[in-house]
Amino acid sequence: MARGINKVILVGNLGNDPEVRYTGSGTAIATLSVATSESWTDKQSGERQERTEWHRVKMFGKLAEIAGEYLKKGRQVYIEGSLRTEKYTDKSGVEKYSTDIVASDMQMLGGPGGGEGGASGGGFQRERPQGGQRQQGGGGNYGGGYGNQSRGGGAPAPSAPASGGGFEDDDIPF
Amino acid sequence: MARGINKVILVGNLGNDPEVRYTGSGTAIATLSVATSESWTDKQSGERQERTEWHRVKMFGKLAEIAGEYLKKGRQVYIEGSLRTEKYTDKSGVEKYSTDIVASDMQMLGGPGGGEGGASGGGFQRERPQGGQRQQGGGGNYGGGYGNQSRGGGAPAPSAPASGGGFEDDDIPF
Amino acid sequence: MARGINKVILVGNLGNDPEVRYTGSGTAIATLSVATSESWTDKQSGERQERTEWHRVKMFGKLAEIAGEYLKKGRQVYIEGSLRTEKYTDKSGVEKYSTDIVASDMQMLGGPGGGEGGASGGGFQRERPQGGQRQQGGGGNYGGGYGNQSRGGGAPAPSAPASGGGFEDDDIPF
Amino acid sequence: MARGINKVILVGNLGNDPEVRYTGSGTAIATLSVATSESWTDKQSGERQERTEWHRVKMFGKLAEIAGEYLKKGRQVYIEGSLRTEKYTDKSGVEKYSTDIVASDMQMLGGPGGGEGGASGGGFQRERPQGGQRQQGGGGNYGGGYGNQSRGGGAPAPSAPASGGGFEDDDIPF
DNA sequence: TTTT
DNA sequence: TTTT
Numbered sequence: 001m002a003r004g005i006n007k008v009i010l011v012g013n014l015g016n017d018p019e020v021r022y023t024g025s026g027t028a029i030a031t032l033s034v035a036t037s038e039s040w041t042d043k044q045s046g047e048r049q050e051r052t053e054w055h056r057v058k059m060f061g062k063l064a065e066i067a068g069e070y071l072k073k074g075r076q077v078y079i080e081g082s083l084r085t086e087k088y089t090d091k092s093g094v095e096k097y098s099t100d101i102v103a104s105d106m107q108m109l110g111g112p113g114g115g116e117g118g119a120s121g122g123g124f125q126r127e128r129p130q131g132g133q134r135q136q137g138g139g140g141n142y143g144g145g146y147g148n149q150s151r152g153g154g155a156p157a158p159s160a161p162a163s164g165g166g167f168e169d170d171d172i173p174f
Numbered sequence: 175m176a177r178g179i180n181k182v183i184l185v186g187n188l189g190n191d192p193e194v195r196y197t198g199s200g201t202a203i204a205t206l207s208v209a210t211s212e213s214w215t216d217k218q219s220g221e222r223q224e225r226t227e228w229h230r231v232k233m234f235g236k237l238a239e240i241a242g243e244y245l246k247k248g249r250q251v252y253i254e255g256s257l258r259t260e261k262y263t264d265k266s267g268v269e270k271y272s273t274d275i276v277a278s279d280m281q282m283l284g285g286p287g288g289g290e291g292g293a294s295g296g297g298f299q300r301e302r303p304q305g306g307q308r309q310q311g312g313g314g315n316y317g318g319g320y321g322n323q324s325r326g327g328g329a330p331a332p333s334a335p336a337s338g339g340g341f342e343d344d345d346i347p348f
Numbered sequence: 349m350a351r352g353i354n355k356v357i358l359v360g361n362l363g364n365d366p367e368v369r370y371t372g373s374g375t376a377i378a379t380l381s382v383a384t385s386e387s388w389t390d391k392q393s394g395e396r397q398e399r400t401e402w403h404r405v406k407m408f409g410k411l412a413e414i415a416g417e418y419l420k421k422g423r424q425v426y427i428e429g430s431l432r433t434e435k436y437t438d439k440s441g442v443e444k445y446s447t448d449i450v451a452s453d454m455q456m457l458g459g460p461g462g463g464e465g466g467a468s469g470g471g472f473q474r475e476r477p478q479g480g481q482r483q484q485g486g487g488g489n490y491g492g493g494y495g496n497q498s499r500g501g502g503a504p505a506p507s508a509p510a511s512g513g514g515f516e517d518d519d520i521p522f
Numbered sequence: 523m524a525r526g527i528n529k530v531i532l533v534g535n536l537g538n539d540p541e542v543r544y545t546g547s548g549t550a551i552a553t554l555s556v557a558t559s560e561s562w563t564d565k566q567s568g569e570r571q572e573r574t575e576w577h578r579v580k581m582f583g584k585l586a587e588i589a590g591e592y593l594k595k596g597r598q599v600y601i602e603g604s605l606r607t608e609k610y611t612d613k614s615g616v617e618k619y620s621t622d623i624v625a626s627d628m629q630m631l632g633g634p635g636g637g638e639g640g641a642s643g644g645g646f647q648r649e650r651p652q653g654g655q656r657q658q659g660g661g662g663n664y665g666g667g668y669g670n671q672s673r674g675g676g677a678p679a680p681s682a683p684a685s686g687g688g689f690e691d692d693d694i695p696f
Numbered sequence: 697t698t699t700t
Numbered sequence: 701t702t703t704t
Contacts, residue, residue, distance in 0.1 A: 004534040004558030005252060005281065006575055008605070009357065011426055011455065011527035015701030035702040036526030053528055053605060054701075074702060076458050078179060078359055078426075083530070083575060083605075085621070092616075099607070099621035107179065107359065110424050110458020177699050178384030179359035180401055182431070183531065185600055185629065186352040210352030227354055227431060250632050252533055252600075257356070257401060257431075259447070266442075273433070273447035281533065284598050284632020353600060353629065363697030383698040402697075422698060426527060455527065458703095525703050 008101045010055055010079040011109065012036040018059075020068035030064035032057040032071065032103075034079060057081065059103045070108060080105040182275045184229055184253040185283065186210040192233075194242035204238035206231040206245065206277075208253060231255065233277045244282060254279040356449045358403055358427040359457065360384040366407075368416035378412035380405040380419065380451075382427060405429065407451045418456060428453040530623045532577055532601040533631065534558040540581075542590035552586035554579040554593065554625075556601060579603065581625045592630060602627040 015033040022028055037052035057079055059067050071077065081103040089095055189207040196202055211226035231253055233241050245251065255277040263269050360382040367379045385400035405427055407415050419425065429451040437443055537555040544550055559574035579601055581589050593599065603625040611617055 003281075004560070004575075005254075005532060006534070006558040006577075007531040009527060009529040009531070011359075011457070013526070013702040013704095015703095033701060036528040037703070038526070039704085050704095052702075053526075053607065055528075055605060076703075080179075083577060083621075085575065094614075094616050096618055097620065099605075099619075107177075109359070178361070178386070178401075179357060180384040180403075181357040183355040183357070184353060185533075185631070186354070210354040212352070227352075227433065229354075229431060257403060257447075259401065268440075268442050270444055271446065273431075273445075283533070351629075353602075361698040361700095363699095381697060385699070387700085400698075424699075428527075455525075 006082040008079070008081050008083055010034055010036060010057070010077075010081075010101065012055065012077065012079075014071055014073050014075050014077065015054065017073050018064075018067045018071050020064060027061055028059075028064035028068065030059040030067040032059070032067060032077075032079075034077065055079075055101055056098075057101045057103050058084075059106065063103060063106055067106060076109040078105075078107040078109055079103050180256040182253070182255050182257055184208055184210060184231070184251075184255075184275070186229065186251065186253075188245055188247050188249050188251065189228065191247050192238075192241045192245050194238060201235055202233075202238035202242065204233040204241040206233070206241060206251075206253075208251065229253075229275055230272075231275045231277050232258075233280065237277060237280055241280060250283040252279075252281040252283055253277050354430040356427070356429050356431055358382055358384060358405070358425075358429075358449070360403065360425065360427075362419055362421050362423050362425065363402065365421050366412075366415045366419050368412060375409055376407075376412035376416065378407040378415040380407070380415060380425075380427075382425065403427075403449055404446075405449045405451050406432075407454065411451060411454055415454060424457040426453075426455040426457055427451050528604040530601070530603050530605055532556055532558060532579070532599075532623065534577065534599065534601075536593055536595050536597050536599065537576065539595050540586075540589045540593050542586060549583055550581075550586035550590065552581040552589040554581070554589060554599075554601075556599065577601075577623055578620075579623045579625050580606075581628065585625060585628055589628060598631040600627075600629040600631055601625050 012034040015035050018030045018032050020028055020030045034055045034057050035052050036055065037050060039048060039050040041047070042049050079101065081101040083099060084102050085097055085099045087095060087097055186208040189209050192204045192206050194202055194204045208229045208231050209226050210229065211224060213222060213224040215221070216223050253275065255275040257273060258276050259271055259273045261269060261271055363381040363383050369377050369379075371377065382403045382405050383400050384403065385398060387396060387398040389395065390397050427449065429449040431447060432450050433445055433447045435443060435445055534556040537557050540552045540554050542550055542552045556577045556579050557574050558577065559572060561570060561572040563569070564571050601623065603623040605621060606624050607619055607621045609617060609619055
């Protein structure tokens, strides 16, 4: 359980192709660099200004694999995740902090190459949700699959109603 | 998979105790009425105005059970979910539309009874996330458990790395 | 001030060109129909399923004008707004409810025509924020300008339609 | 205008009273330390784990003043803002990065002292929105006022510190 | 009514 | 390092 909400939503463009690595146990880890930018006209100078913010986004497991396969430099993406700040000591012994966004959901948007990138692979479809819930919040993007795994730790909650358990639509008293 | 993001975030108070029903197969379904309000001063009359928006929120499974057990009228909650509009025909044969928020996450906030309501029950804890991902977006609230079940359909995605699979912290190349 | 958060975030495609109308006082009102969809494989039948959710989005003022000018059927958009449910009586005297999303921010995403649609008009740039705050939350999209006006009252943006200008409720063509 | 969405939503508790400073031109700047935490049961050890994430949140102007007046250590808050990473060189000449959340909206939630903290001050009410728009996204919280000023430039709210008022970068005590 |  |  949580005490708190720690949520980040980004829509931006990749500055580079994703970097994908694998852990000893074979879990993919992707790192993305995502730019969000804005521009405005300076009131005093009247000049056009621009500021770009770069976000380091980490993805794990299936989501990382999809990122590695379909995302490319320049591509526009929607990312949902949470902030995680890590403290580390660099080679010179200096303590530093680094803030990442750990993605729980990702969705490719239009843009360069935007058209062809749909995850057509057979492994990513979502299965029929239980509980009469055809529709799911935030839902249905590539994070769906990995979200499962990562949010709740692999096994379904013990108390979850058995799947395939005769939940008929006309049972649903909406 | 999805084409699109359909996300609602509410922080509001319950107008009533949740109504909980059960499907034939035993899945709990809770309906909540959540108020979000705002007030402002009318520019012309200078009078104080207020508008309250009432949201009908549906929850399923474990999340519904927690709502039924811990949420009470007046309680302040955080809700995350998605919009679902249903078309139905009322008793007099009139076609109507009804828009619900299907919750994927919920978190009790302070307020009346706010202090004691933490889900202390043993069944709701999240298990250790895999993939070196100690932390999860939005995550970690009561929706975590049910999110699993509902987002991906019970069983973990087949391709998920085996849990308990020797994923050591020092494997994580952050 | 508010007691509560009432926030909607959509990424979807327009089912039609926006409909733009004007109030008696000249404020533009745009209505958009935005689809978010998802698909999954039914666990029992093994068949591919799809569900599309249609959202009615309202925009006002500058934001509505930009929508009318740049958005087209098929276009992918990011929308941020809030839920507003209206009760009304139809021609046959039946009470009905209708839930809209009142947009406070909008951003055109890639997709059909995605490349050319940037708001190049001279009136929409943001000026230099004060307070050392170069960067602003959510900020910087087309909603920025109108958000000003609508979120805080205060001094309407110079280009905003004059307030107090006979904007009667029955002018509102919802 | 923007190309991108950079949005953070937090619900957490303050680790300390806010620190409030003022720039040379009189703009308030508040720094908050907000904790979001989650706990889970480690699958291997079966032990209870907890991880707390600390977020540094910056507020400016009116929002900062409200924070300074009403927020206290332990208080639960809703924060909406955007990520901003600053590069700086510490005293020993080491380059470091620091990631803040620049708040655009804030709302006090229940909790210690949660009941009494409503912004009763006369200056914060929102005025009647124009355009038939009684209701506003996310809107209506304390960020409304300052959001105006910071999001769009345009005409600063009347009570906003004078723009162009010698707010130099080296005034900014980040 | 969109999109993939 | 992206994008417009």
